[in-house]
Amino acid sequence: MSQPEAFGRYRVIRRLGSGSFATVWLAQDDLLNYPVAIKVLAENWAHQMDIQHRFLEEARILRQTDSTWLIAVHDVDVLPDGRPYMVMTYADQGSVADLVRRGQLPLDEALRLLTEIGQGITVLHNHGTIHRDIKPSNVLLQSSPVGQRVLVADLGFAKSIDEASGFTAAAGTPGYMSPEQSIPGGDLDVRSDVYSLGAVAYELITGRPPSRPPVRIAPGRIRPGLPPALDELILSALSVDRESRPGDAKTFTDRVRAIRMAPDLPTADPWWRRYRMPWHKVGGLVVALAVMTMGVTASVGHPGMDLKLVRSNDHSLEMRVPLVWIDEFDTDLEARPVTVNAGAEPGLLFATDAENWRSADQPSYGVYATVMPGVQPLSSITDTEPCPGAPTERLIDDGMWEGSAWDWPDCNDNGSFTIAAVHESGVPKTVYLEIRQPDYRPDLVDKIIGAVTLR
Incomplete structure (x- = not known):
């Protein structure tokens, strides 16, 4: 969807992100002089009445609960084409997923965030609603006069507790949804959200999401020094048996x-315990890090072209991208149609x-x-050439x-x-x-490919 000028009286500034069902834009309410986020149903769902109903139901739930934590x-x-949109609070500090990607959080900070997320889900449960898609990227952060404020968001899969025995389709995000959510027709209750809270807790504490159920590795084995009660709580929340x-x-x-x-809550883990680093290996590590940093910078060969580690929300895909290119990001961008047909995520x-x-015109x-699943040659998943010429x-x-x-050294006069x-x-x-790069540098392409990691 190209950037519109406005939605009603709200002047559009830029796109914040998009998912399978909607795109979110940053806009300005010029009448009240206030920034807002506008969520618009995706064009390909414009005529799906069940999707429109789900979209509007999300807005109704959020409006009716009207909570500090949502x-x-x-x-x-x-819109004139029939697509609904909702005007929402703008969370100017991104999401909890963004926070986790920056590095391991102090324990007190992780527990504070988890407490506030839990309060938001408690509000929903008191309202008679199951969220069904709790994950770090669906928890937003906003500046406030008293500091950072947590806002639970994205209730696209939310349903009434009274309807929990009648769900006909699996819904949620793998890695965060309870085992019973993956079974169409499963009898759900609020403990499905408790499982998701346990998965978010695991990631906030350790920096990575839990394994597939059953989860057997306690957070304290990844981050030594945690209170035993915290390990016990998180593992109980992640129990396959919801009665536990x-x-x-x-x-x-x-x-x-x-x-x-x-x-007696630990205020901070000693760094040698956090990384389980034997003292006699410290010197070697420092040398290795120095050599690695020099090697990456030198191999890239341009000032400011250091490679930064980035990863998907579930940490299943990692890669390194030149830091100077990372002005904007989207961790849920739809693949090209031909790769979608090949099963691309x-x-x-x-x-x-x-x-x-x-865009062929914009730099x-x-x-x-x-x-994508399977081993697929490039020729089988490329239908149209993105640039003129062979x-x-x-x-x-x-x-x-x-x-x-396949390299195009000059693509539409817009780099390679x-x-x-x-x-x-x-x-x-x-x-x-x-x-895409401003110059043709196959060595940089090879460096980026070589740094890709699948987990």
Whole structure:
């Protein structure tokens, strides 16, 4: 969707992100001189009445609960083409997922966030609603006069508790949803949200999401020094048997609050314990880090072209992107139609201009990556050439990744463009990448491909 000028009286500034069902825009209410976020139903769902109903039901729930801990809906309207949109609170500090990506949180900070998330879910439960899609990217952060404020958002899958026995389709996000949510027709209750709170807690504490159920590795084995009560609480919330979980969000949140307020809560882990680093290896690590940093910078070869580690929300896909390209990002960008047909998942985009990533006229540099099942050659998943003229085809074989890349050294007078499809030996998954750069540098392309990691 191209950027509109306005939605009603709200002047559009830029796109904040998009998902499978909607796009969210930052806009300015010029009448009240206040920024807002506007969520608009995606064009491909414009005529699906059940999706429209779900979209409007989300707005109704948020409006009716009207809680400090939930994103607020200020207005709802319909575009001329029939698509509804809702005007919401703008969360200027991103999401909890953004926070986790920056590094491990102090324990007290992680527990504070978890307490406030739990309070938001408690409000929903008291309202008679199950969220069904609690995850770090659906918890937003907003500046406030008293500091950072947590706002639970994205109630697109939310349903009334009274209807919990009649769900006919699985809903939620793998890694965060309870085992019973993956079974269509499963009998759900508020303990499904408790499982998701446990998964979010695990990631806030350790920096990575839990494994698939049953989860057996306690957070304290990843981050030594945690209170035993915290390990016990998180593992109980992640129990496959929902009878073993805390009874509701309030019970879970009260226990988190009690752990946080305990006088013996560790204020910080010593760094050697946090990383389980034997003292005699410290010197070697410092040297290794120095060599690695010098190697990356030198191999890239341009000032300011250091590579920064970025990852998907579930940490299943990691890659390194030149820092100067990361002005905007989208961690749920729909793949090109031909790769969707090949089974591609929504992908990662880090670029100078995310909105115009696939525009032939606008200069935009960055990296897009998605994952497809099976080993698929590049020729089988590329239907239209993104640039005029024939590409330069070359093989990729760096000892880890095998596949091929097509390079267009000059793409529409807008730098170079590369597409690649690579796989690891013996692993039935293909990583598809698009790389735009201002200059033709195949060495940088190879460096980016070589730093991709699948988990």
